[in-house]
Amino acid sequence: MTSTKFKVNINFNLRKPNDIKPTSINAIVRFNGERIVISGIDKIKPSEWRAPLTEGEKPKKGVRYNFPKINVQNTSIISNLKDAEQKIDKAFNDYTFKINRYPETKDEIKDFHAFCKRNVFNLSDPEENIQKEKFKSDSLFDYIELYIKESDPKQTTPPKRTFIYKGEEKQYTDRSRTVWKSMIKTLKDYGLTIEKADLKFIDVNLEFYNGFKDYMTSKKHSQNYFGTIVKYIKKFMNESGFTH
Secondary structure, eight states: OOOSSSOOEEEEEESSTTOSSOEEEEEEEEETTEEEEEEEEEEEOGGGEEOOOOTTOOOOTTOOSSEEOSSGGGHHHHHHHHHHHHHHHHHHHHHHHHHTSOOOSHHHHHHHHHHHHHHHHTOOOGGGOSSOOOOSSSBHHHHHHHHHHHHOTTTSSSOSOEEEETTEEEEOOHHHHHHHHHHHHHHHHHHHHTTOSSOBGGGOSHHHHHHHHHHHHHTTOOHHHHHHHHHHHHHHHHHHTOOO
16 A cells, blocks of 8 residues: 555556567556656566557446456466555555655665565565675676686685585585586577577566576476576576676
């Protein structure tokens, strides 16, 4: 529920409303004359989307426009959009309560945008990472390949990349590095199907997640392997210090 002191308006639209194939659904968040867009909330076929009212058209009672049509196949999408709407609304209330005003400056709006995305997509706050850095390249592949090298005691002595387990510093195993190398190969293979020879940090969003999930299913990879890759993408994104 939106606070009475600070008002926010949340709507949705399609990235490519005239496409035949499923397209990304974006959340449009407006407040105090400002507007931010949170991309990739979900995907839907434009034919399953109820378009906004045209000029002179009268709204039908109980019908929500710029929203999925109500039917069984859209149940999950509708649930995801309502969940995102609630999370954005709560993020807005929490943020304005903290600063006791609207986000106004460029940095505040950028910070609020990132705060909304973390809430919607259940991402960790980069400030909460125990180990993080500011990686100079914008390539996730470059970062993972460097990470593999710096975790290997045969190449870097002592290894720069370690982790803490039950209070003790541990070294990554050869098995971990093998999984990471396999992960890079799988991601690069997927990249070729979407015309991305390199995967940038900024490319990783829900739209990427959905497309990659569909690709993995088409290649008959297991859900466990898909989940492992997603888990490690989050790990490397967090430790790189990258923020959208």
